[in-house]
C-alpha cells in the first residue's frame with residue numbers, strides 16, 4: 001500500500017507489484033457509510049458483484065436474488081457491499097434504488113466491466129456492472145478481503161481455437177481477495193480452467209469436498225487441489241498469502257446444496273443445445289448468452305439452483321470474513337503481547 005505525497009488517494013496494488021504514483025488523480029470512490037464503519041472497526045464485510053444482477057439473471061428475479069444475497073450476508077453476521085460503477089463513480093455498497101436501477105436497466109444500458117473497462121467507465125462517466133475480476137479489484141481497493149459470487153468465469157469450451165479465457169482467472173492470480181463460488185460455471189472447460197488457475201498461482205480450496213464442483217452439479221469429477229473443512233483454516237491461509245507478499249487470491253469452491261443440485265446429464269444436454277446456437281456470439285456476450293439460453297431450456301430450473309448456490313456462497317463468505325477478522329484481531333493482540 002502506498003500513499004502518494006500530497007494526494008488524497010491511497011493506491012493499493014498487488015503486493016508484489018510496484019505501485020506507480022505518477023500524477024495520480026483522486027479516484028471517484030464512494031464507500032457506503034455502513035461498509036466504511038465495519039472496515040474501520042475490523043468487522044466482517046462481504047463484497048458482491050453486480051454483473052450477475054445486470055447480465056447474469058433475468059428481471060425481476062435478478063432484483064429479488066440481489067436483495068436475498070445481501071440479506072443472507074447480514075444473517076451470517078457480515079455487512080454486504082455490492083459493487084458497481086454508477087455515473088462514473090465507484091460504488092462500494094449499493095442502496096435499494098441503485099440495486100433496482102441495475103436490475104431494471106435494459107440490455108446495453110449498463111456495461112459489463114472487467115479489468116480493462118474500469119478506467120474508461122470512470123473517465124467517461126458511465127454506468128457499469130462489475131464482473132468477478134473488476135469486483136475483486138474494487139474490493140481490494142476498499143480493503144475488503146472476501147467476495148461471494150455464483151461461479152467465476154473460466155476457460156470456455158473450444159478455447160484452443162477461439163482463445164476465450166475469462167479475465168477472472170488472471171485477476172485471481174494477481175489480486176489478494178478470497179472468492180467464494182460454486183466452482184466455475186459448468187458451461188466452461190473445467191479441466192482447462194483448473195490448469196490456468198494452477199498456472200496463475202491461485203489457491204483453489206474445496207470446501208468440505210475433495211472434488212471440484214461444477215456450479216449446478218456438486219461434482220465435476222475433477223479433484224480439487226486443497227480441501228479445507230473449517231473457515232479458520234481458509235482465513236489463516238488468506239492472511240498467510242498476504243504475509244508472504246505474493247499477491248493473488250484464493251478460490252473457495254463450495255458445492256451447490258445437495259437438495260437443489262441438478263443431474264449432470266441434464267445440464268450437459270442444456271449446455272450442448274445452448275452451445276449449438278452460440279455461433280456469431282463472441283467476447284463479453286458469450287457468458288450472458290449461454291446462461292440466458294440455459295435458463296430458457298431448463299424452464300427456470302437452472303435459475304432456481306443458481307439462486308440457492310449463490311445464497312449458500314454468501315453465507316460461507318460471511319463466515320470466512322468473520323474468521324479473518326478474528327484471526328487478524330488475535331494477530332494484533334499477540335503482537336501487542338496480550339495473553
Ligand code: PSU
Nearest residue numbers: 051052056131132150151153166167287
Ligand atoms: N456467474 C453467474 N452469472 C454470471 C457471472 C458469473 O452465475 O453472470 C458473470 C460474472 O460476473 C463473471 C462473468 O465474472 O460472468 C464472466 O464473464 P466472462 O466469461 O465474459 O469473463
Ligand code: MN
Nearest residue numbers: 164165166283
Ligand atoms: Mn470471454
